Amino acid sequence: MRFNNKPGLLLLGAALAFAGLPTQAQETQAAFQSCLTNLQPAAQRVGVQSETYQRFTQGVQADFSLLEKLNYQPEFKLPIWDYLSGLVDEERVSDGLAGLQRHAEVLKRIEAKFDIDPATVVAVWGVESNYGRITGKYPLVQALGTLSCFGRRQSYFQGEFYAALRILQRGDIAPERLNGSWAGAFGHTQFMPQTYERLAVDFDGDGRRDLVDNSDDALASTANFLHKGGWRNGVPWGVEVRLPAGFNSSLAGRKNKRSLDDWARSGLQLVDGRPLSDSGLSGEKVGLLMLAGVNGPVFLTSKNFDVIYGYNAAESYGLAIAHLSDRLRGGGSFKTAWPTDDPGISRAERRELQTLLVAKGHDIGEIDGALGEKSRAAIKIEQERLGQQVNGRGGLKILQALRAGM
Ligand code: CA
Helix, strand or coil, X not given: CCCCXXXXXXXXXXXXXXXXXXXXXXXXXXXXXXXXXXXXXXXHHCCCCHHHHHHHHCCCCCCCHHHHHHHCCCCCCCCHHHHHHHHCCHHHHHHHHHHHHHCHHHHHHHHHHHCCCHHHHHHHHXXXXXCXXXXXXXXXXXXXXXXXXXXXXXXXHHHHHHXXXXXXXXXXXXXXXXXXXXXXXXXXXCECHHHHXXXXXXXXXXXXXXXXXXXXXXXXXXXXXXXHCCCCCCCCCEEEEECCCCCCHHHCEEEEEEEHHHHHHCCCEECCCCCHHHHCCCCCEEEEEXXXXXXXXEEEECHHHHHHHCCCCCHHHHHHHHHHHHHHCCCCCCCCCCCCCCCCCCHHHHHHHHHHHHHCCCCCCCCCCCCCHHHHHHHHHHHHHHCCCCCCCCCXXXXXXXXXXX
């Protein structure tokens, strides 16, 4: 689950236009302490006992670096093919296949209880936390406390802050283990605390819903999330299709659902030329997911795609999870290429790019395949030197140029 910056940015823009600067408490530790004191009665009203509140907030310092993340505006929007090439690469497919095998027994019991197929559960796990490897390092009470007291989404984060304190109060997760993303998503499933309270399950039966250190609980909780979202097992999430020449693209849109027959009458076929009736989606209402125009890969998507979308509220992430699930079932890559002459690169290639940047004398921090701020700054310098478009994006062009020793 990733924090969606968009609505807040609009609010911030409105506030700036209206009043110069949004009214804001001064960002000091003293202001933080008095804010925590002020929030306690509200926390108590939603079930956080006073002893709990004291115990877990005592001595906590605000982390003001989170406010920069909250207000971060990317200088340019990453194209969809960059998300997909990093989130669904050969490594993630082979790690997922290993996970399917290692957890086969529990995944079978999870499917029996929640009616979600193993590949879908494991694909969510792979995209959310790289199969439990990347779950976030920010202490939740500190992060959510800070965001409850400063910045532009305080009331939203207060709800999550109180939920995090209730989780500690119940003892489901040890305080030193309750770490997550800067915005408060934690554990193998990257649930927000309130989502945890609603949907986490104790599947190994030890009496605790532990999404941090117990993969059985985490996989079952993911399945419960999808089950409660309305997943129907056995219905494909969607299928890649081929558009007819001169297709009216105003029909596109995940929510603009029509019957499969309607789409067939509009001239759509499966991407390999077979009729839509071979898709396994007969009788379903499906929308057309078109994330890179009529020349990129396009998909007819069922309600099950919308259920996956609910995990992150981003179509790019939804498509990554959906596509990874297909790959884990033995499916191949998309048949249609993304419409670009500078395709995205895998995490292995990103690490190679970072290694080449280091060899050129750049400090890019840790070689982790993540292409953060330092990597992007180094890429810009190299793009400038090579006469390429200077945008800091790590794609195939810059990788090939550096590989060739240019
Ligand atoms: Ca448990």
